[in-house]
Amino acid sequence: MNELLIAEKLVKSFPRPGGGRDMAVAEVSFAIASGEALGLVGESGSGKSTVAGLVTRLIEPDRGRIILAGKDITGARGHRLRRGAYRKMQMVFQNPLASFNPRRTLGSSIAEPLLNQGHSKKEAAAKVCALLEECGLPGGCARKYPHEVSGGQCQQAAIARALAVGPELLICDEATSALDVTLQAQIMELLGRLKKRGLSFLFICHNLALVQDFCDRTAVMQAGRIVEQGRTADILASPAHEYTQRLIEAAL
Numbered sequence: 001m002n003e004l005l006i007a008e009k010l011v012k013s014f015p016r017p018g019g020g021r022d023m024a025v026a027e028v029s030f031a032i033a034s035g036e037a038l039g040l041v042g043e044s045g046s047g048k049s050t051v052a053g054l055v056t057r058l059i060e061p062d063r064g065r066i067i068l069a070g071k072d073i074t075g076a077r078g079h080r081l082r083r084g085a086y087r088k089m090q091m092v093f094q095n096p097l098a099s100f101n102p103r104r105t106l107g108s109s110i111a112e113p114l115l116n117q118g119h120s121k122k123e124a125a126a127k128v129c130a131l132l133e134e135c136g137l138p139g140g141c142a143r144k145y146p147h148e149v150s151g152g153q154c155q156q157a158a159i160a161r162a163l164a165v166g167p168e169l170l171i172c173d174e175a176t177s178a179l180d181v182t183l184q185a186q187i188m189e190l191l192g193r194l195k196k197r198g199l200s201f202l203f204i205c206h207n208l209a210l211v212q213d214f215c216d217r218t219a220v221m222q223a224g225r226i227v228e229q230g231r232t233a234d235i236l237a238s239p240a241h242e243y244t245q246r247l248i249e250a251a252l
């Protein structure tokens with residue numbers, strides 16, 4: 001199998017205010033092949049965002065391994081992480097406004113990783129324009145500040161920034177949840193185009209209809225564990241786990 005990302009028995013607990021520890025993620029394992037979208041669903045607090053944080057190395061695991069493009073990145077830090085893993089995977093969050101610096105134009109935020117990679121200002125400006133257009137925005141949006149564009153446009157710009165480093169994997173944590181249905185459809189259309197181009201996705205989403213349309217496979221989390229995973233069509237048509245059945249019923 002051509003696995004781009006392998007998460008192996010990831011464990012993460014957090015200290016409980018009164019003492020002891022709460023298990024947020026317990027022995028979670030999954031793999032994402034090149035060009036594949038894996039959906040991660042489950043009720044609030046089931047550990048989905050913690051999994052995203054572990055995979056992107058924003059959160060340190062207690063145990064387990066993360067293998068990206070054949071390389072064990074579990075212990076990667078600083079320079080090595082930035083040069084390697086950071087370029088291969090990027091995260092898109094729920095609130096696009098919060099992911100931009102309000103005092104910088106969208107263009108300057110998107111250009112930052114390009115300048116860090118050694119592109120000239122002129123090259124970076126041209127690339128920013130191309131990235132914005134790829135994400136459905138006019139190149140002129142580069143001069144706007146985050147508060148000067150709509151929520152949907154801001155999310156399009158956040159995706160443009162994520163794409164600037166040329167990632168192979170996008171981790172979307174409720175990337176469309178803050179948007180109205182029309183904007184949601186626009187973003188899903190954009191993600192669909194990126195998927196056709198060969199990008200892989202870890203797609204965290206409360207909306208089972210979006211997961212059904214977009215994800216090749218789906219993993220269902222409950223209380224820190226993956227209770228079932230498989231082809232999305234199979235899981236939604238005949239859920240093996242009682243929790244998944246309830247999740248599907250709740251979505252109808």
Ligand SMILES: Nc1ncnc2c1ncn2[C@@H]1O[C@H](COP(=O)(O)OP(=O)(O)OP(=O)(O)O)[C@@H](O)[C@H]1O
Pocket residue numbers: 014015022023024042043044045046047048049050051
């Ligand atoms: N930094 C933290 N410190 C303490 N507990 C945390 C921390 N981050 C997450 N948790 C706990 O870990 C559990 C899983 O949280 P997580 O945010 O991963 O859930 P989620 O599935 O993303 O939920 P939602 O659908 O609401 O976004 C929750 O019980 C949460 O309270």
Ligand SMILES: [Mg+2]
Pocket residue numbers: 048049050173
């Ligand atoms: Mg979450």
